[in-house]
Amino acid sequence: MKTSRLKTRIALALFAIAVLTIPLAARDGYIIQLLNIAMLNAIVVLGLNFATGWTGQINFGQAAFYGLGAYTTAIATKAGLPWISTPFLAVAVVVAASLVLGLPTLRLRTYYLAMTTIGFGEIVRLIIVHWEPVTGGTSGLRAIPGISLFGFGPQGQIQHYYVLIAVLAVAVLVAVRIRHSALGRAMIATKDSEIAAEQSGVDTTRTKLLAFIIGAIYAGLAGCLYASSIRFISPDSFSGIQAVLLMTMLIVGGMGSIAGCIIGAAALTLLPEALRFLGQWYLVLYGLGVIVVIVLAPGGLASIASTIRLRLAGAR
């Protein structure tokens, strides 16, 4: 027991060192930018995990919340508001939107949330595309002001990389705290058996609503950071396809697993770029890869390590 915990610690420490030294090795700005997007996606997927991975509610609105956070931030800073106001504005907008969506649908015990969030994603996309004077329409918004606190802010890809690592670490810690709180237990109880959860005194409607809102806040904050670190946004980044992709990241990484969220987001953000040399064929390979993971490791990539460990222990 003790040695395995020590091993985990050592593995985590090595991983942290590797992650922190990547920018020194890969001086290529494009790779760092890709890693930055992977981390932003990881935060969004961690958010999706609250409602979908832990509480069992299917949510296809996560890309739209991501977009709402990004557009709110871009529009506010371009209008001259100080950057420090944007995380608050982004959170206010996504909380309002998630309440409007969640309150009427989460009382019902079927797939209403899934349906409603698909519609919501489409509405958000249409507004972004058609409200051109404000949102820039299909061509998006450029030259978005960067992160700035009292005149200080990260400059260049590498400094953003470290800022995003720090934010991702906080996002993970908050998720871990929530998982081990009464709310986290209520989420998993609701997913495992809604009726038994209610019979134990869990308010399942409140639990589902909170999971949905917390997830939206993760997406809204990631959107805020996306706009002010990538500094260019367009509707494509927050479309229905993106919503499906986020769900795929969660499934491939491992539903309900915090490590899985990060692995899934990293794999599905980086892989398409790595396979780009295949041209048209990359989509085929990518699709096959996703299917192979789902079939061979239903618990996702995060479960492979523990499966192997169990096999090895069994063989001994």
Next chain:
Amino acid sequence: MLKVENLRVSYGHIEVLKGISFDVDPGEIVALIGGNGAGKTTTLSTISGLLRPTSGKITWKGETINSAAVENIVSAGVAHCPEGRRIFPGLTVRENLITGTASRSYRKSEIEADLALVLDLFPRLKERFTQGGWSLSGGEQQMLAIGRALMSRPSLLMLDEPSLGLAPIVIEQVFDKILELNKRTGLSVLLVEQNSAMALDISARAFVMETGTITLSGPSAALADDPRIREAYLGG
């Protein structure tokens, strides 16, 4: 303490409880027996607030709870241990038990004390304390479900077919625990069972249900000797 009067419940247009009445006194074990589809589970679900009656009255300690919210009924002291066990496989044994406290805010020390009581009653759960709920055997799951219900500090425990799907020797253990619990703490128990012999054995009174009505009632010992019961439920 619990009083059910003329309770009627329907699913859509189909009435499945056709005006049943019964009661449970403090410290008493009362059995509700009857065949599959008689309406036993529906009765418990209505008492715990998951279903709403079309007419009739449920009183708990003198207050009508017909339209109270599920979590308020739990926090008022009525715990429901559902049919088919329904523990939370994704939570550890410890977390499953603590989830039973969700209806009220307890202090940490109170939770630890209650955990100790439950583990004292079910030592098997202590061995499995940090394991996932999915890894438990059927009997252990039933004990966990009962333990979880106890964590809400009930004065009435409603058990829906605790013997379902368990081996005879395990059923015996579970019923021993229920009896021990009742003797030790004075907890009232409303026991729903198809296993009529066991239920009549440990209960003081019993009600017999058939397609939504109560057809017989009385002291369990007398019912166990009743030829109608012997023929229909005790195998002659």
